[in-house]
Amino acid sequence: MTITLHDFELSGNCYKLRLLMSILQLRYDIVPVDFFPGREHKSDAFLRLNPFGQLPVLQDGDLTLSDSGAILAYLARRYDASGQWFPDDPAVTAEVLRWHAVADDITATASAARLALGFDYPFDLEKTQAGAHRIFRIIDEHLWFGEKSGRDWLASPAHPTTADIACFPYVMLSEEGGISRQDYPALRRWTDRVRRIPGFIVMSGIFPAGPALPAA
Amino acid sequence: MTLSLSDPAWYPIASSDDLPFRHVYQGQLLGRELAVWRADDGNVNVWENRCLHRGVRLSIGINEGAELKCQYHGWRYANRSAGCTYIPAHPADAPARRIQNKIYPVAEAFGLVWSAAQDSDNIERPFAPFPGAESGQWFPLRPMPVNAAPEDVLAGLATLAPDDRPADSLPGLALRLGDVVYFVQPVDAGRAVIRGLLPSTPADATQALRHYNEMLSKLRDRLERAAAKKPAPEPLAPAFDKVSADLATMPDIAIPRGNTIPVVVKRKWTSADGVIGFELAAREGHLPTFQPGAHIDVHLPNGLIRQYSITNGPGELMSYIIGVKQESASKGGSKVLVETVRQGDMLAISEPRNNFPLRRDATRTVLIAGGIGITPLLSMARFLDKSSLPYELHYFTRACEQVAFRGDLEALHGTVLIHTGLPRAEIGTTISTALGAWSQAQHVYVCGPSAMLESVRTTAAAQGWPDEAIHFEYFKNDKPIDDSSAFDVELARSAMTLHVPAGKTILEVMRDAGLTVPSSCEQGACGTCLTTVIEGEVDHQDVYLNDSEKAANTCMMTCVSRAKSARLVLDI
Amino acid sequence: MPSIDPIDHIDPITRDLWQVIAATDELPVGQIQRTTLLDVPLAMTRDSAGLPVVWRRSDEEAGDDVDPENILDRLPVTTGYGFVWTSLGTPSAALFPIPEYAEADRKNMSCGSIGIHVSAPRAVENFLDMGHFPYVHTDILGAEPHTEVKEYDVEVSEERDEVLATRCRFMQPRAAKSATHAMEVEYVYRVPHPFCSVLYKSCPEDENRRDVIAIFLQPVSEDRCRAHLLQSMIDSTSTITDLRRFQQTIFGQDKPILENQYPKRLPLDPRAETPIRADKSAIAYRRWLSQKGITYGVIPMAS
Ligand SMILES: N[C@@H](CCC(=O)N[C@@H](CS)C(=O)NCC(=O)O)C(=O)O
């Protein structure tokens, strides 16, 4: 079976899937979609794939899926033999899904601010920026107390999950929306950790972190 | 109280825990943005958050452990000094001009990192602990950023005091509430961070941290609601310093010239049979930035000047470590150092200079050392090691006991091969195997006795290594000097014209005319007398400049080189 | 309080230039689109013949229907290279030339107009810069260890009044969408307009011709601009979507660098930053701007 990703390079939601598939070492084809300036995601052909007119769309054999969070869960359940990325435990599943929802809130705020400033979208800049700051404050606090108790990731397991992948891209791209992360030092440290996950790849706008201190 | 850009007071700018290894923290104090990073040796660097090259924030760069790498063009800046050590666009050049980022003073105490808007070279007000600091085992709270004017935040904190026990105000933007001390970090005119310290680690630390975090969050929300009703204050507008005039132009080659630096011999030890190690430390603070392959002039008590390579790794600036060969027949250079200089003595050294720059753009680097020649190559190996670049170090000595810096060599992660007591012929074949056939982007660096230099040079050439891939350093100029020419030199800045007869050097003639001009080896090997040429054609006889620098005809060594034209105009 | 017209703050050279504001094809017919040029709010549309109409806006909203016939107070307009250009002053007759654009077999395309929080001249300088390829465009336009910027030539052409850098060479892992292996790529850079630059680079498909990529910057304010990207390629296999994606990938990598650059306006004082030999073209560009008397989007030399 072949996996096909309908993809736009500058989309953080598409990148979530490229990132997980790289970490899981999955092979896939890319169908580039001219999201900007072509607005191809509103074309008839694309709307037949996803009536919501949104990227990303992933096809796996006969299956056509949309929504990055849903697809992350699908890929992890289907292809992650370790079971770590989207754990089975009901409580952890709920926790991860909670963060997938936060990721959508980040898309609605930080990503919207980026679209407003970079891609001429008619969003309310001040409102989206303020919304992103509100979310970042909470995540920073969560991660700061996590560090104090030995938790490095958004969800409670001792390893990263799709929760981290879902929230990462638009946190990292927030400055393009005029949202500084200077006030969120724990959030900044977490972005270093995500960038050091084996198999990590970049997208345009996100630079790699250098290597961690080698264990003595 | 209004904030002043030039307020020299110390403020906390981060928690110690904010600075794990290999991370760059983004901070701000009185409007100035800061890139703050902890090197692998534990030292905390507080720098202006702006690369001197093209102004990119260093907080998006990479903490490589001993150097910070800028994200835009990969310039490297050294731990402690913020001096630029490498410019990848010109990998074969040593960035000899002193490119140094702006640094702020730093102190780490009570679980916090402190800094001040002062010139770090000239601190007018040193760090002093807050009153009562000595009585606690301080435990920092979660910092609380607030979008409100620092003075309003301080006033807000004071309102947390119970009526019967008002807050004690402390110097600066700080106060004590009961036994908890709060500092307000003035980020900018309308932004602050509350940094609190508990006097000891509470029994249930998490619960206590949560409790204070909740309390401060509520205060923050209150302060921000009030601030939102007022007009936002104008952000402070710190100016960026200008770079020195010589950095604003692009000379083809740099003119190293510097003052001497007093150092103290912190340690003197026998590193191996016939090799004495010296650790030279600055009297205070750190020593200047150096690049791998660099050497210093050591001014000896008997007036002689000798060159020694620095063996240190990147960002190690608290002292330089050099190795000195104990030569029985030495004419007073090394001999003085070895025999009369003792631990605790003061010496003068020059700023580091580099005639032996290390490229960091090789796919393979071969380092070949003979005897005391290990010193520059040890430094190179350490730099390559830190950047995880591949290298092979071959170190030849006559006997096992002569292997210097053994412990340091063992700490390296690359390929280190020590060859002891090989017969001459076998040295040749070992070198040949070590080099192998050349391919694109491979470089070899050699330092050792001239026979070894020659051997590496000819073997490498025979195995297809081009000249540009073979690097060695001359500490001596063995070539015969032809001083038969006669010509005039015009000294543009001194407004005088002198005649240089056959048998005399330009340097001698200038000194006869009463000028003070620096020199050291007087063999055209050390670079001290390098002078800019404005007009005329130079007859280069030194071993300091490389071929393209010689061809450029823009500078010369006045101790040996002469004129092909009838007249030279020098920038002196 | 007397209202201050933002036009008064624009230096006369900048005011009289043609400035890019949109990709012609992306401008709707009979509907309003809004933009800002040099701090001046503009409205634009296309008439039934497809010709752009541009005017200073007051309370027009994007998407409103408009009959272009009713717009009387129009700004000068020209079209070129697939884009709409206007001017707040008295522009010269013609736009600078890019003769290759007219070659019949080229794929010409806009790659989108992207807003960046930096001045237009900073973005021009980034476009001229080769030293950042290995660090910013890793594994595409450069990769360590090939970091060296070799000597190249720069001149300011008197006759054409433009900065010209030639003999620029760089080792590139994947120089273009059509490239299959690493190659040393040769570049020529032109700066024919204070806020526009055009580059010519070796074309993987035909060694006798050059791909042309241009960046036209719309100065929105002193410290913000919109980058309008043009590609004019010799590439018989890639689709327009592929080619756009390649260029957007590259530009998306430059964006965070540019937005983290301080100060946002380009400093013209040579002592503001530290140039190296690799920056020769940038030095020439800064000098050229200085000599022209451009003050918009730059920090002029203190006189
Ligand atoms: N919740 C969706 C959001 C996807 C989304 O916002 N996609 C953007 C591109 S990154 C898009 O296609 N936006 C067009 C639209 O919403 O009309 C997901 O995570 O996939």
Ligand code: FES
């Ligand atoms: S801007 Fe930092 S290296 Fe060029």
Ligand SMILES: [Fe+2]
């Ligand atoms: Fe770029």
